[in-house]
Amino acid sequence: MSLISTLARLEAVESGRAQPLTTVRHRHLSERPLVFVPLTTAGEAGAPLGALVGSDRAAPTLLVVPQPRDRDLRFTFLADLAEAVLPYLDAYADDVEPAERSETDPETGKKTKVEAELCADAPQLIVPGRAGIDFVRLLGRSMRFRRTAEQDPDAPYPAPPRVPLLGRWFTHYAERARTPGAALLLAATDLLNRHWASGQSSLEDQHLGALLAWIDPPEGESGAEAALRAELARGADGQLLCPPAGPATDPAFDNRLLAPAVERYDRARQALQTAEDGLAADERLVQLTIAEREIRRLLAAQLMPTWTAVWRALDLLRELPEGERAAARWTSDRWSFTGHRDRIAAGEPPQPRRDDAVTAATKLLRRERAQAELEAGEALDDPLVMAGRRLAGEAFAGEVVEVTPAWTESKRPSPRPLVTLRTDDAPHLAEGTKVYRTLDGKPQKAEFVTYEPEGALVLRILDKMGRAKDPAPGSVPDKGDRICWTLFEHEQRGAPKLPDPEATPWTHGGPPGSGTAEQPDPLTPEDLL
Amino acid sequence: MTAFDPGAAAAGATDAILADTLHGVSRGVVVDSPPGAGKSTLVVRAALELAAAGRPLMVVAQTNSQVDDLVVRLAEKAPDLPVGRLHSNDSDPYDKALDDLDNVRKSSKAGDLAGLDVVISTAAKWAHVKSTDTGGPWRHAIVDEAYQMRSDALLAVAGLFERALFVGDPGQLDPFAIADAEQWAGLSYDPSASAVSTLLAHNPELPQHRLPVSWRLPASAAPLVSDAFYPFTPFRSGTDHGDRRLAFGVASDGSAPDRALDEAAESGWALLELPARHTPRTDPEAVRAVARVVRRLLDRGGAATSERSPEPVPLTAARIAVGTAHRDQAAAVRAALAELGVTGVAVDTANRLQGREFDVTVVLHPLSGRPDATAFHLETGRLCVLASRHRHACIVVCRAGVTDLLDDHPSTEPVQLGVTVKFPDGWEANHAVLSHLAEHRVVWQP
Numbered sequence: 001m002s003l004i005s006t007l008a009r010l011e012a013v014e015s016g017r018a019q020p021l022t023t024v025r026h027r028h029l030s031e032r033p034l035v036f037v038p039l040t041t042a043g044e045a046g047a048p049l050g051a052l053v054g055s056d057r058a059a060p061t062l063l064v065v066p067q068p069r070d071r072d073l074r075f076t077f078l079a080d081l082a083e084a085v086l087p088y089l090d091a092y093a094d095d096v097e098p099a100e101r102s103e104t105d106p107e108t109g110k111k112t113k114v115e116a117e118l119c120a121d122a123p124q125l126i127v128p129g130r131a132g133i134d135f136v137r138l139l140g141r142s143m144r145f146r147r148t149a150e151q152d153p154d155a156p157y158p159a160p161p162r163v164p165l166l167g168r169w170f171t172h173y174a175e176r177a178r179t180p181g182a183a184l185l186l187a188a189t190d191l192l193n194r195h196w197a198s199g200q201s202s203l204e205d206q207h208l209g210a211l212l213a214w215i216d217p218p219e220g221e222s223g224a225e226a227a228l229r230a231e232l233a234r235g236a237d238g239q240l241l242c243p244p245a246g247p248a249t250d251p252a253f254d255n256r257l258l259a260p261a262v263e264r265y266d267r268a269r270q271a272l273q274t275a276e277d278g279l280a281a282d283e284r285l286v287q288l289t290i291a292e293r294e295i296r297r298l299l300a301a302q303l304m305p306t307w308t309a310v311w312r313a314l315d316l317l318r319e320l321p322e323g324e325r326a327a328a329r330w331t332s333d334r335w336s337f338t339g340h341r342d343r344i345a346a347g348e349p350p351q352p353r354r355d356d357a358v359t360a361a362t363k364l365l366r367r368e369r370a371q372a373e374l375e376a377g378e379a380l381d382d383p384l385v386m387a388g389r390r391l392a393g394e395a396f397a398g399e400v401v402e403v404t405p406a407w408t409e410s411k412r413p414s415p416r417p418l419v420t421l422r423t424d425d426a427p428h429l430a431e432g433t434k435v436y437r438t439l440d441g442k443p444q445k446a447e448f449v450t451y452e453p454e455g456a457l458v459l460r461i462l463d464k465m466g467r468a469k470d471p472a473p474g475s476v477p478d479k480g481d482r483i484c485w486t487l488f489e490h491e492q493r494g495a496p497k498l499p500d501p502e503a504t505p506w507t508h509g510g511p512p513g514s515g516t517a518e519q520p521d522p523l524t525p526e527d528l529l
Numbered sequence: 530m531t532a533f534d535p536g537a538a539a540a541g542a543t544d545a546i547l548a549d550t551l552h553g554v555s556r557g558v559v560v561d562s563p564p565g566a567g568k569s570t571l572v573v574r575a576a577l578e579l580a581a582a583g584r585p586l587m588v589v590a591q592t593n594s595q596v597d598d599l600v601v602r603l604a605e606k607a608p609d610l611p612v613g614r615l616h617s618n619d620s621d622p623y624d625k626a627l628d629d630l631d632n633v634r635k636s637s638k639a640g641d642l643a644g645l646d647v648v649i650s651t652a653a654k655w656a657h658v659k660s661t662d663t664g665g666p667w668r669h670a671i672v673d674e675a676y677q678m679r680s681d682a683l684l685a686v687a688g689l690f691e692r693a694l695f696v697g698d699p700g701q702l703d704p705f706a707i708a709d710a711e712q713w714a715g716l717s718y719d720p721s722a723s724a725v726s727t728l729l730a731h732n733p734e735l736p737q738h739r740l741p742v743s744w745r746l747p748a749s750a751a752p753l754v755s756d757a758f759y760p761f762t763p764f765r766s767g768t769d770h771g772d773r774r775l776a777f778g779v780a781s782d783g784s785a786p787d788r789a790l791d792e793a794a795e796s797g798w799a800l801l802e803l804p805a806r807h808t809p810r811t812d813p814e815a816v817r818a819v820a821r822v823v824r825r826l827l828d829r830g831g832a833a834t835s836e837r838s839p840e841p842v843p844l845t846a847a848r849i850a851v852g853t854a855h856r857d858q859a860a861a862v863r864a865a866l867a868e869l870g871v872t873g874v875a876v877d878t879a880n881r882l883q884g885r886e887f888d889v890t891v892v893l894h895p896l897s898g899r900p901d902a903t904a905f906h907l908e909t910g911r912l913c914v915l916a917s918r919h920r921h922a923c924i925v926v927c928r929a930g931v932t933d934l935l936d937d938h939p940s941t942e943p944v945q946l947g948v949t950v951k952f953p954d955g956w957e958a959n960h961a962v963l964s965h966l967a968e969h970r971v972v973w974q975p
Contacts, residue, residue, distance in 0.1 A: 178709060178712070180708060354716065355712075355713065355716075356718075357684060357718035357720075358684065360681075360713045360716065360718065360719070360720045361680070361681035361684050361685075361718075361720040363720075364681055364706060364708060364710055364713075364720040364721060365681060365720075367708035367709070368706060368707050368708045370708070371707050371708045372707065392857070393856075393857060393860060426860075428856060428857070428860045432621070462620065496653070496656030496657050496685045497656075497657070497659075497685075498681075498684060498685055499684070499685075499688050503688065504684075505684065505687035505688050506556060506687070506731070506732070507557070507683055507684070507687040507724075507727065507728050507731065507732070508680070508683075508684050508687065508718045508727060508731060509717060509718060509730075509731040510731075
């Protein structure tokens, strides 16, 4: 944790209110996001219990699995989920704009611009917390390899038609969420934690209710009290007033309310199956419907507070203006969405269970690049974030007190003016350290030369001054200018070209599939997931 | 029983490595080298022998300074050997000293260097080279500091060569990623793992050698470093007790820093212990204590006697280093040294001190003053680097209570399936070092 965020947390404790960490919003928020609040069954990984989903805060769709251990009911749930989510995704697929993409020509190896389609906007999924992102990933994995009756008439347990497709989209969204700064799938707690510092631990910050209590406490109450209430307060029935944001449920809810309700449902179903005549069956069907409705009521009561909280979080975040570079990052997200849309349209198979060596390395390099770009971009967009970097010695702001023209010693001298700055910051500079500033939206590079006796520091400007002997107008700072320099680069260099997967070298096991193929589980051969 | 002859043991190991490299049938040879065991010497010698055998080779190092250092060493040994230094397009891409070497050609394009006996560059630069630029893959490569190279960096360059000698120190800091790589943990080709672990996971039959003798570490340090960090691949010191001596021209003034210096001169180790306290990372008292120790080291006119020269050599600022865990700590120490008028002492983090050698090191313990023991601060490699840079003595400055801290914070990292457990873990290694340092403790109430 950086010094400035520690300070913000201390101030939050003292004032009883979360403190802002930013002055702008560093993630793009869609006009019409799809909020997804899932619940899972205790003790059974990947067994959904219910969900609220929708892009209209006033009209969420409630989906429920009345007996989570029944796989048919689970499939019904997933089919309903696909019907709720896929039309939302599809709505963005056809609205495209022309764009350019650089591609490497396989023969010449040169990069060329090709015309391409880019979706004008992309669908955005919001879940309450980080565990929700993991759950989306898990659902994606459990669905994308399923075969429908249409794909494989011999499949013993065919999946409903659109379920595998939803699995592929969920997998894509969950994988994209691992890219720093990406906004296709976001967790409300992550968004809030990026923009505010609460007075509790970062573990407690994963509780959406408690976090909102710090950021936006009720009138006349401190954030700490409200957060404690959100975490612990229970009603007369012993149930939490602010249920956990899921996907895990509160054990007291499971034991006292859910388990008896599911048991009533099971009994009603059994009774229906053993009904001897039509009249009795009708009667028992009514009982079953009542039992199912009771479970729906219970789950809705658990889910609604979280649903409201997620939208409340979005309201708070929307009050911040969007950072300049968040829009550029969103364009990458749109490319990501468009790319996956194209892969599905082209009939490519679902994402493999595991990345091969080249894919894994490519992803890591891209993510590291995204991380560095995100850190630089947030600081450049936001003086408060930059203040944190300055406090950490990674940037400094100062006033220009002197500019001395100077040139390189060569036949055609290029300008290398010396700029003397006075700063109160304490950057970690050594001779020759490169520093950067923004000049007309582009980074200009300089190097640190020396400290002057009275503490001012001298920089030598290195580029962006044109080709002439004298620097282009405006490219060199003037006396009295106040400039912020960073020790980190603003843009990232091009990544190296990795081999094609088919050309994976011997050090990394050769091309994928050339070694021994992975065997299915010997006891349960269907377990290839 | 015959006495251990370090020279013979080291020569035997080197011969076996060169035999496998020059005449072996495997595509790769892996050499583990403890600190100061002559890794660079081995790389230079292997390069020369391969070149002499008419087999041009490429050399992959990790940083530009390592590359420049290798070029200079090669030119020292074989001034007539045509060497290529492939460099980046940045300004000042290589050490200016290379301009004075007649047989070293420098270029930022691999094609310009094709045909030279040895071409050296960083892994990052090689990653941008295409095999076709240089007329097909090299028959041989040497990968230096292979344990500090990431698996994905090896993936980017492995297509450039047919066979390779991988040399490195498994005890130093592992490579790291700034983005989360957890999803690939346990895969044999985890891109964030070290190049050697991927290489050996896919090619377990490759011959593995190790260098058995540390020429840098004194007899007082080799057993501790070997036991604490290399328990299964022990090594010895190339020198014996009494071969090296550190003496001061000015007598002790009785202060704690001076007593710590005397203890270190006597035994090779000293622990200057400050009172227990939780502090910010740049603990002002500890930083001042480090600076004070360095100041006294210089003021007391240290002189180092070693096997390198018959006469004592004055201990100058250039022969002293200060090691820290974090960059802000290093910056704070630099500022404190400047206040005391000390210049020319290398002050840096463990990451940047890797591969370097000094007579005396002063270390700010990574766990000093901390309320918690995170994976970063416990990392075995960090402590190993800090405790193995010196030829004569190492003085550790630390707050009391680190052993309790270690016991209060057992490692809680999630266990990943398929990941080889590194042993010893940081917890174990820290205890081993601290229990040894406790015997050389000097308590100070500043």
